Amino acid sequence: MAAPRKPEHLLTNSPPHAELATVQPTLYLSKVEPGRLLGVIIRRGWLVILGMLLAVGAMWLYVKSAPKIYVSTGSVEVSSHAPDPLRIEGLTQQDTKDLEQLRTIEGNMVSTAVLLRVAKENGLLTATDFAPPGTTEQGVIGMLSKRVRVELKRGTRVVAISVEDTDPARAKRLVESLVTEYQAWIRERRETVTKEMGEGLAKEEQKLREQMGVAEVRLQAFREQHPVPGLDEREGAGPVSGQLGNLNTQLSQAKSERLRLEAEYEAFKKFDPEDPDALAGIGRSTYADEVLAQARALQAKELEFSRVKERYLHKHPGYKEVAQEVETLKADLAEASRSAGEALEKSYHVAMENEAKLQGEVDQARTVAVGVEGVRAKFDSLKREAEAARELHASVDKRLRESNLAGALAASAITWAEPPLVPEKASKPVKMVLFPVAAFAGMLGGLVLMVGLEVGDGRVRDSADAARATGTPLLTSLPVMQPGREGDMVLLSDPASSEAEAFRRLRAVLLPAPGKPGARTVLFTSAVPGEGRSLCAMNYAASLAMQGQRTLLLDADMRRPGLSRQHVNGEGRGLGAYLAGDCDPASACFPTALPNLYLLSSGPIRGDAAELLSGTRFAALLEDAYRWFDAVVIDSPPVLAVSDALAVSRYADRVCLIVRQDASDRRNLKKTSELLRSSGGNLIGFVWNEHSFRGKGNSAPEPVIPVSHPALSSSGVAVADGPAVKGEEAAPTSPIA
Template identity: 25%
Template sequence: MINDQKDGDHIFPPFLLQYWQIVLRWKFVIGGITLLALIVGLVATLLMTPKYTAAARIEISRDQKNVTNVQGVAPDDGRDLEFYQTQYSLLESESLAARVVRQLRLAKSDTFFAQQGVSSSQLEKLGPASGAGAAGSGREKLAIDLLLHNVTIAPIRNSALVDVQYTSNSPDLAAQIANTWVQQFVAQSNDRRMASTSEARKFLEGRLADLRMRLQQSERDVVTYASQNGIVALTRTQGMDGKTQTERTLASADLEALNTALAQAISDRIAAESRANAPGARGTNADAINSAALAQLRQRRAEIAAEYAKLMVQFEPGYPAARALNEQMKALDASIAREEGRIASSRSNDYQQALAREQILSERVTRLKNDLDRQQRATIQYNIYQRDADTNRQLYDALLQRYKEIGIAGVGADNIAIIDSAKVPDRPSSPKLFLNMGIALLCGLALAGVATFALDQIDEGLRDPGDINRLLQIPLLGSVPTVKEGKPFDLLSDTKSTLAEAYLTVQSNLAFSTSHGVPRSFIVTSTRPAEGKSTTSYAIATVLGRIGKKVVLIDADMRNPSIHHMLGIGNISGLSNFLAGDNDWAPLIHGGQVRGVDIMPAGPMPPSAAELLSSDRMSMLINRLFERYDHVVIDSPPILGLADAPLLARSVEGCVLVIEAGGVSVRGLKSSLARLESAHAHIFGAVLTKIKEDHSGYGYGYSYNYSYGQSKS
């Protein structure tokens, strides 16, 4: 931060010296108001009635001790902050205060009301103590309000302990109410827990009766629908979610058995068909080879053929014995042929039987598949009934279990315990002399500060435009009213607005400040920030542009630029770039925002704006701009605390000083003018801004601080 110094003679910023001067000037007023406040505080403390505070300490456990290890109705969500905040609110509840009032019968005790500072006239308006109806309720309401007003709940940090404090004019009454308060809090907590358990049991009883009827009806629907649709479940399983699942029915079991038999019949038919259609010579198939009868016949024929061959060696075929053997061979050949024919006929019969069996099984499987398909379609509705029964059974079992648990959930130790009972206090808790005197001192200093501020503003504020020439000896270029509605830049675009008319007057008066009319180059500055210098510089440039002049507006406030914000243009490059050595100034100018007016923003914030302005590049820039523009208007930083404005004043024809009505003291304005005159700056005049109907009550403090990467002195 920049620490303002005045000519290097002081180590404190000017605004601190200004405040110190104000204190010295009004020191008697400050001292008198402070002393009066201390006297009032002392007298008030001595006149106060002594009050006594009694405190009872309780412990509120987060987790309730449960003997049965069964969770109660109230949820345990683990949020300690909300739990304890709820308990503190319950300790301050009106219902708890009402229990204390009824327990101690405070509504009928005139002594209680007297000790709490209630006058007898107020009690007479509420009616007699034994009255009923509105009178009785009025006294009870008053007693409750008194208790709530005087009770204090003080939690002990980082613990489960809470102090319940009660303050009264009577020490005995304070202790009695504090003890009764914690006792009733424990009783209220027990009553609330038991009431919630009782209500939960009643609710569950009704729900159980309803679910019992629904469970019976849903199970009856399952059995009835299964009987109507022939669904016979052989096996059932119950999943982890409690849902009953039918895995095997009678129809599916029958189909499975028949399907197995059909597969076997198909296999047998294929085997028989392959045997019947097997290629090869007759009698060479497997059945013929494996036939015992056929083997015997063939063996017998072989033996006879052997004997016949022996006879043919010695005899002719006509030999009787040989002829007999030949007849036997023919008879055996005929028997062998008949046996082979029988075997072939047997293979065909086997194939036909296998085919018939396959067809019968296939028809039965088809019929059973149709029956099973019908059952499966019926199973959809069956499963719906079954799921309904399962759901009702689960709900019934869960509610029945919860009903049993709630019956024993209340059997547990209370989570609220009274640690220390309140004792009768032996000394008053208020009034506290030193505390009251400290408060009185602070109030006195605050009142003295307000009074000093008001007096100083009344004495130093610049309120009338005519005072500018009289007190500052500079011309008044014009007065600008304050903007009550809308933005200044929007009003300046309307040539019929009062703000635009005011700045047109400023431009007209500025034209008479030199022999050649409006100065070709000038800066617009002020004593402190937020006096309207940026708006004034923009307004003057706008008015000059409207009359056909080519104007460039330069934002030279490189510490706190604002023109680019007002006009919505970028500030990537600007004046600081040229002052740092960039000679190409044309790309740094933005046009098209206002007719006849171009803008050069401040550019990136430099490490030291004063060093850049100390060079001759500012004068070089203005001379180059004169080649294209008729006027150069510069928005300068404020004067006090900074060297920028005097340095800029060396490069232009003169200065226009912007003064906020009632903003800066005359002494501050004179100091600003002195700094400009020390830099040999020509002052064309002043513009008084923010004129209001009532100019009283303005201050004159000023400051203007800028942030840098490093501190500057």
């Protein structure tokens, strides 16, 4: 072996540094992926088709066995006024223009009382094709109410009625019976109200008849006790009232005459014949007319005398004649005024005497009339009582007769608008609706089942799903290998294949950065067995060796040896024996057929593998290996099967998780990644193995490393006849020893 190198890497238990590039925080969240949806549809789409077929078949069986339902329809019109020739208020609702009244009619037509009458009328209580035997009246009414629909058409006075039944003829009869029984129910209610009202009116009529008789008897007795003439007549029509009225009229006339004469007399007393202006105060009467005539004659003569004075002197005969006539007229005027005054005075005294007499007669007649009016007031009161009792009795008696007649002439406010007909075709079940609905329901159920199975199925089917489960990026995808080549070292058997290129990509991804030359240990593990970790470890180590790096492939699976199972048969050397202190590692390290690639076998199966890997000798082994090898590739057991991988992961620079299609569960991957991180491992990504998992019964051949025996000696040189490995110069004692 070549001379050892100066150690460039120290093994510590410090938490590994993260080497993942910074990515978006939402990179590993669930996303809607068209490809995945298409895959789900391809894998489980038959569930949707099966659901649709089952639903359509079930609906076909239901339609075939379900009874046919016929619907008979009709409508009635509600009149604005109920036909009532007597217009008796209180017995029926006359005005039906109110919407509440129309709604009341609509509700009453499907009331329990009406439905019970319809059920009895049509024999539904005993009809076995309508209700099962033993069904109570309440049950039959409930079934009938579900089949009957009464609805007031909006904006109209028409009430639409429809009834569903298996018998088309009976459906028509039920519509007709619903209207007929409603009218009969209303008529019975009206008759009940009429009867109750008639009984009350009859009692009231009997009572009023008795009161009317008592009032008539009292009025007749009063009339007999007070035989006053004209007692039944109105005020002023009787003799006493007429006489008093005449006297009052005469008294008024006498008083007026007396006042007129008094005024005329006072005017004559103040009259001055010498003063012509005094004539203005005299009224118009017989006496006044005579005096006024004398006064006008005097004035005319004086006017004539004034003209004579202008023509003649006082000694002229014409002058004297006219002067004599003036004096004569003055004397006549004075005499006439005196005579008129005396006559007026006599007439005035006569008028006063006449007024006094009439006043006495009026006072006497008024005294008599007061007594008669008291009797008349009492009589009028009794008469009014008798008339009121008579009128009230007549009104109640008329109302009683009208109510009895109204009960006999009761009429309904509804009339047929569209009489029902016998339906020719069944309305239910509706095949044109049920089958599409069934197909849609089946499709929906199939989709729900498909989604449920997909969600419940935790198997990882694509790399995106694995990235979300592990929280790490994809390192590379391993395509499906040809049958029989699942355990080959493809970099040697088929270097130009896509599988070989996939491992080259993995080498490029896991290549340490220039600033970190010490990151040389890569651990390959998986969540469960059979995911291809040994294949990936072997080919990755081969890619490093082909690049010129001395690579140690360490098989750390001491419970089920894989890579080195053909090299431990019959030998007790191996990793387990070294960790237990039974041998040196050089005796278990074998060169392989590929230059620069060495295999450190796991040795025989051991039950204390976890304790041995957790000890200090494994760390010392790795520390010495870094002096002789450029890279160390570790193949460890599954994480969830045993705890060996967790004990080893803390010493690896990088941990690579192998995820196989349909082999891993999402929960297992999440748990595996959490365990690796919590144990101190630096999980940097995963390899997606597209080769589908086929189970234990049909598993692919596991990889085996071809090695050249014997093992290395303590000097680092192979012992045997085989070809010598690299390292011609003598080397010091191997540090692995």
